[in-house]
Amino acid sequence: MFGGMESKITDAHRALVRRAFAEPGEFATSPLYQALSRTVAADDALLELAAAGRPGQYPTFLFFGAVQQVLLTGAGDDPLAAYYPSLLPDGVAARPAEEAGPALVAFCARHADALRAVIGSRLVQTNQVQRSLGLRFALAAIADEIGDRPVHLIEVGASAGLNLRFDRYGYRLGGRRFGEPDSPVQLVAELHGDGELPDLDALPALASVRGVDLNPVDVLDPDDRQWLRALVWPEHHDQRILLTAALDLVAGDPPPIVRGDAIDVLPGLAAGLPDGEPRVVFHSATRMHVPAERRAAFDGAIASLGETGPLWWLSVEDVPDPDPRTDRSRGGAGLQLRGPDGEARVLAVVEGHLRWVETLPGV
Ligand SMILES: C[S@@+](CC[C@H](N)C(=O)[O-])C[C@H]1O[C@@H](n2cnc3c(N)ncnc32)[C@H](O)[C@@H]1O
The missing domain is CATH 3.40.50 (Rossmann fold)
Incomplete structure (x- = not known):
């Protein structure tokens, strides 16, 4: 676990979350989330983070929303941003999605506290x-x-x-x-x-x-609006x-x-x-x-x-x-x-x- 923390989830819960990332059928139109899902499914520390949401929350949507939220709010110069079409200036191509895994692992280690705070407090609220x-x-x-x-x-x-x-x-x-x-x-x-x-x-x-x-x-609250934007796939x-x-x-x-x-x-x-x-x-x-x-x-x-x-x-x-x-x-x-x-x-x-x-x- 990040920072040597003890695992807080049961094996059964981890298996459930792993399955959600191993079979991410929902991300048919997001090559980046498809590729990163495989990285999460194979990494216990990332699964632990993803499992920290409130009961009933879809771990895949919540985890990737939190990662993009942290990238959008201060960590935009992290190497992981180079894989996100949403974070690059017009005309700059994103790096290949299938190579993004190591950058995600490093990003999560650097920003574990910020990610845990978002995952533990926010809900999947994508408003389409x-x-x-x-x-x-x-x-x-x-x-x-x-x-x-x-x-x-x-x-x-x-x-x-x-x-x-x-x-x-x-x-x-x-x-x-x-x-x-x-x-x-x-x-x-x-x-x-x-x-x-x-x-x-x-x-x-x-x-x-x-x-x-x-x-x-709250459509008038900048933080709430930011969270909705973070939930949109890259x-x-x-x-x-x-x-x-x-x-x-x-x-x-x-x-x-x-x-x-x-x-x-x-x-x-x-x-x-x-x-x-x-x-x-x-x-x-x-x-x-x-x-x-x-x-x-x-x-x-x-x-x-x-x-x-x-x-x-x-x-x-x-x-x-x-x-x-x-x-x-x-x-x-x-x-x-x-x-x-x-x-x-x-x-x-x-x-x-x-x-x-x-x-x-x-x-
Ligand atoms: C994924 S969003 C979908 C939002 C909207 N219906 C749409 O299609 O764009 C799900 C919303 O349902 C809300 N929600 C989930 N469970 C609920 C419950 N038991 N009572 C009221 N709202 C709930 C969440 O807070 C979230 O805003």
Whole structure:
């Protein structure tokens, strides 16, 4: 361990974390994180660091976020920075990702305390503004069911609230444009599938908008903004630009976000909603961060929003369930709906970061 410290994690925990780094399927679009994951998986001291996060936190996202955060906040002249496309001036090529391992090991030894402080205190809060497209698509798909009644929109795991301002952005999908054409935030995605594309401009009116998060990210706080930037993978320049534009836009009118665990907060929030009025709850890449033994309580708290009015429960978390496609080669996550009748449906299949949408026949 760094500095001769005793190991604080069990063998079973270390094995779990090692597996996460040994099979980093999530980093298909980050050659650097793929290469560095292999370095971490083979190094007990790095695994120890990566395992120091709060329960339920994905060690890979948290560890690499912390490394980039320390690089961005004072250690930018470390040799490791030469492998990060995000840290180099325009026109300077990064060194080959597969050679970065030794630089990471040395960096972690030099900055172990700073890394441990970030990993122990921060959460994986990546706020992907592109996921607003999933919310908008789903709202358009259920607009007829909701009718002309304004809805109360609640996002669970809202992070900085970027998705809650989905109505301030422009969208381009399948050659069609929707939303605000002059917005500084323009979201572009590929369209696949044989299903019908709903009119993304025909949306239910909003009666209220609010988020819930364990630890709301303050769009006005420079440290919080920095942490969101640190969570963007080094190769994703476009995403970094989009994130900054969205943070600036949302900072002009941040949505209210209630601090707390959804399990504790939602029942009270449900009681405060006007009786009988329609409500939509949305969560993306959030349930996966809830410790497995608390997921039933998480689902129950969300369902409680439907006790005093019709609830449309939308999510993007996991593989489609059920997956109605005959050809599943594209992969993707389900844009899921559970309607007021309790029926679960897949509205579309989407890439996890909403880079593409696959429509489904008959939906
Ligand atoms: C990976 S981020 C995703 C943020 C956003 N939904 C998106 O798609 O861009 C997950 C967010 O869920 C929050 N979160 C995780 N568990 C939670 C819980 N039990 N209650 C409320 N928020 C939670 C985290 O704090 C974090 O901000």
